Amino acid sequence: MPDIAVEDASLPDSPTIQEEDLTHAFLGGPTDPSMLQSFNSHVAVAIWHGEEQGPLKCHNHSSKILAWPWWSVDNNTRFKAIIEQSGLSQLARCTYRFVNKLLISSFVKRWQPKTNTFHMTVGEMTLTLDDVGTILSLPIVGRSISVPNVRDHHGVTLLVSGLGITKRVAHNEVSTAGGNLVRLEWLRSHFASVTDSDLEEAIQCTARAYLLFLLGCILFNDKSGGRVPVVYLGLLMDLGSIHTYAWGAAALAFLYRQLGYASRFGVK
Template sequence: MSLVGISYDYVDKGLLLAFEERFHFETSSFHLPVSEMTVTLDDVSSLLHLLVLGQLCDLEDVDFEESRCTIVDDGRASAELHAAHGAKVRLSWLRDIYVEHCEQQQWEYAARTYLLHLVGCSIFADKTGTSIRVSYLLLFRDVHACGRYALGVAALAYMYEQVGDANLASTRQMEGYLTLLQSWIYEHFPTLGRRRLVSSYMEDKPRAAKWESPRQGSTLLEVRVHLDALTYDLVICYPYESHRETRPFYGVCIFSGWIRIGDTLCRHFPERVLRQFGFQQSIPRDTPVVANVDILATDDAWLHYHDHVGVCSLADSI
């Protein structure tokens, strides 16, 4: 999977916090002096090379018995769940189990364990960075068919939720795959953040691998000052032209509607950030209310995304 080896060693907390405090969950976008901008499905596809075409990810509570049968075929899974005080397992425990499965040549168990650990370290990372919910096992129950899921959509929905939660007064720590947000900032805002270009980078790799995050980050105050003074000439709206041969633009990236992971619904409204797709910005529609959303209708709209690509908005902008 493309996620291997592209997590930044150091998080630029000042840079990320300055953007998070400008995020509006009602629009899934950052409100900046140069208009709204946001991480889109195209950004996820280009930065991480995750699938944005496919089935939306269903999640549900996984009981002890199913966890035991999916991760390891003895009583240790139940013991681990009890020790973790909830429906989650430690990443360190998964690493030990993975080694055992490889030594015993239990390849399907090893594959599930490896994939669960990988997403727990990246796109579904929690605040602790040391555990992952076992409900994500459902995505890898059939390792031969797990490619049917649009993990790029799940990663974006999870990121929207976590960045939105970071604005709450009760939240004291950033959560989620911060490499996704940080690399997005690096691509679109070349004057922000202390990044280093990886000299060995080739365009056949995910664009997030183009950058390294140094140990010394930015302060929240200095990023706030730079954001307040931001002008259009300091923003790269469409940074992936040189990357299109490796990662083409998918029509689903201008899908306008709800995306989800499990029961978590998030708005994906590319018509609010048309400049990021090379179009002139028009006045976007009002945002719908989550209480009026039906999961089945959401999935149907996603599967028939050609009917929900904001054709009117795009046509008005050309």
């Protein structure tokens, strides 16, 4: 029996793909504007129209971390024990002395906040919880980290109760830093000289100050460049439960948000 070719009239003819369809420049932006409504403010749109911006300014706090070398100081074993038990001590050893701002800027320009993915020429890629757990050795499961918005007087109260300073000192620092923030350098200069001969309460307050400093330098660093919100101190009040929080999940969520901010045109 001869071969018989049967044509299915119900199927439309497949379009012919031309070479130029695979090699020509991608027209700027999505074809359906309703899918990515914030795309017009994305840096990719400006680049498409010839408004290329330079590399982003990248803050690197490794020098601040190394300026508070608690791990190499003698006669502070009680302080070291608290920091190690918090589950955050390894962050002090995860810093980079040099940061390639050109490489970081290139990735940021390819970040899409709606999908939390990098749009690469080979497809989409993203950062996962497994990446955070592997690189930073932080727990990705545990108690949820949620911090409320606080008023100025609440921030002062947190500083007084958590760091053992006077209300006047706390108010002056919040006023100097602006808003409910404290300066990273202020934390280091006021609390870096703890020893085993100090009272237990003083050692615990210093431990909270250092952990707040560490969060501001590594996990929750933002474009302020040298300040950290006081509200995170509320998570450090109970030193025995710090390790029970899902710090890795919070770090990833924070990173997603900050990448979204950085991908907007005009951000420096």
